[in-house]
Ligand code: PEP
């Protein structure tokens with residue numbers, strides 16, 4: 112069957128033309144320069160490298176003659192004995208004969224031998240599997256006949272490498288036996304491969320007991336096997352885990368004619384790209400080599416040369432045909448520029464967005480494609496924080512700015528402690544010499560990554576960009592102590608846990624904890640999101656209480672407020688003390704006077720909020736404080752409150768003791784609190800309505816508040832509070848001579864409410880799933896302290912995602928579905944949405960679309976993510992229901 116991509120990865124990264132979904136083919140196929148019209152290869156059958164090069168040939172790029180071996184052959188070999196079957200060997204030699212006919216060179220020939228590069232072509236574009244290119248075709252005889260000394264050197268080096276690779280990969284010879292000889296030679300000066308080759312050969316023959324083949328055709332078969340077996344390398348396994356690729360797959364193999372680079376003193380090989388990987392704008396850059404030798408030189412200085420112009424033209428063709436930003440590896444041979452490989456540029460998210468928008472403008476892709484290709488979760492790094500300007504900073508050191516954004520956190524020295532301390536709630540910054548694939552999880556736990564070594568395309572940088580974390584590499588003046596307990600940065604010493612601030616956009620590291628400010632949306636992101644808005648069906652609302660946050664959310668594209676947590680409006684010290692007096696006072700008159708004090712303040716708050724929101728919907732959730740949040744805890748606070756209330760501190764302490772709950776999350780909160788303290792609810796609702804009328808009159812608009820009742824379990828609770836709201840509305844309407852338009856809805860946060868949803872829905876205008884509480888109450892786990900065992904669960908594979916991050920579809924999701932179906936049956940006009948943290952999580956948003964909910968509501972910073980994810984969800988839903 113077809114190899115499929117597990118997880119959501121393929122949705123975002125596979126060029127559509129590479130992912131043809133065609134039937135899996137299992138033939139050896141040839142393509143490339145000099146051949147006839149090139150075939151299109153399907154990525155599932157031949158892997159990404161072969162598919163890409165065949166597509167390049169198809170677009171008219173100069174690609175060396177190549178043959179592609181299907182993944183199915185690898186799969187067969189891996190499940191059987193690891194050998195290349197005789198019949199498949201015949202297929203390969205048929206392919207090689209095709210290459211011989213095209214090049215007029217022959218494998219094993221001594222005068223003008225065909226030289227082949229054997230490389231892996233994994234189905235997954237990022238499957239870096241740890242076998243280098245193996246070159247076959249040189250024989251000692253052919254090398255002897257070479258006249259040019261440089262060519263001779265290069266051929267000896269290639270053949271020596273081939274013996275080393277085949278010995279180690281096929282015959283399990285320790286690579287060190289070769290490498291120590293190389294090191295010895297290097298110590299004596301420039302390596303002379305003509306002298307080193309015989310030593311390599313001797314080791315290979317001795318260690319393999321003469322089994323190492325010296326004939327190119329036999330070497331070719333072993334090289335294919337070496338590539339196949341790399342499937343089992345630990346690094347390959349780590350990648351498969353990381354990208355959620357199943358272990359069943361396999362690898363395609365690409366056999367490419369090794370085009371010799373020109374023996375010239377100009378450009379001979381290198382790479383070129385025509386996109387800036389940071390900004391996504393057009394920019395020709397690259398590196399080239401003279402005679403294939405280091406050091407690399409700057410290609411952007413050579414753009415007037417005809418051969419480079421030709422390369423730019425090829426890169427442009429490829430870019431508009433593939434709509435992908437890639438770097439092309441090339442070789443100049445016989446005055447012609449050959450593209451030998453292409454690899455995706457690792458664009459920053461900002462660059463991906465800019466590039467996608469440009470590709471739409473160039474007609475290369477549709478708006479829909481653009482909307483689909485950006486991973487919503489990655490927008491975080493465009494919306495990322497930067498350092499507040501104008502604060503005092505102490506610069507410690509600088510390095511290469513490898514991934515943008517700013518972060519502050521505590522130093523950790525290893526990926527494992529990053530993971531451990533993150534799970535305890537620390538924000539951590541990983542500081543180490545370099546990272547490797549084994550460190551992935553620790554890196555994901557870190558807010559930023561700092562390495563003393565490495566470059567802009569090294570592991571740390573690539574992963575950081577991919578996951579949207581600030582990263583600085585090659586930081587100068589970094590010294591780690593021997594025990595790995597301290598680090599010295601430019602002479603200043605730090606221990607694990609010390610605060611550091613990192614600016615990944617500038618490549619600067621600062622001491623201590625600095626203030627960060629959020630970034631604004633770029634023009635291109637706004638464009639992309641406006642396209643997303645055209646596709647998406649669900650509304651995107653926000654969870655805010657303050658006018659400032661509301662304004663920010665509107666800038667990010669929120670259409671209204673889906674959750675205004677009124678208890679959060681009480682956390683300011685003055686108000687908190689009023690709240691405490693209301694709760695603690697025995698005397699009704701004290702309560703009333705405190706409520707009187709709060710009323711104008713709250714009215715002003717709602718007026719300010721409505722002033723920002725104007726005619727957008729605003730959903731106001733009635734008080735839902737876990738009571739303990741309002742009880743004084745410190746001695747001094749208790750004494751203070753007691754003297755304010757004119758009561759004895761011991762009495763008060765006793766009172767507090769009585770009120771405090773063992774499990775405040777399941778205590779007297781939500782509608783329970785409102786039913787026990789109806790005056791609180793009434794006052795709050797009156798204030799909301801008064802503010803509504805005030806702003807409606809000011810602007811001559813119709814403000815439509817939606818009042819939401821939290822933690823409802825029984826329809827009677829909801830009905831009781833609804834009545835109270837209606838009464839309050841009538842009073843205000845009467846007093847102020849105004850007709851209010853408001854809605855009353857219920858939060859669904861308890862399984863019982865879901866089960867009896869039809870009874871609540873019959874009385875309600877809308878449902879809003881409080882998925883935070885609903886997750887905690889459905890699982891029976893506390894949202895405050897579940898991390899300890901959830902981490903273990905995730906490690907053991909008992910749980911795939913933290914259910915507080917992504918909706919647990921099987922359980923919590925089923926409860927949501929039940930309530931939605933029953934609710935809508937009883938009340939076809941019922942509006943349904945979610946407002947828990949899940950409202951900003953792309954996978955959960957997909958789930959909501961599948962249930963055809965009406966809206967999601969999330970925090971301001973996740974609004975752009977939600978807009979994009981909701982658009983993708985609509986498109987996916989449409990696709991699925993079309994088929
Ligand atoms: C919820 O429970 O999901 C919710 C939105 O309410 P809160 O987080 O305020 O309890």
Ligand code: MG
Nearest residue numbers: 860881883884
């Ligand atoms: Mg809740």
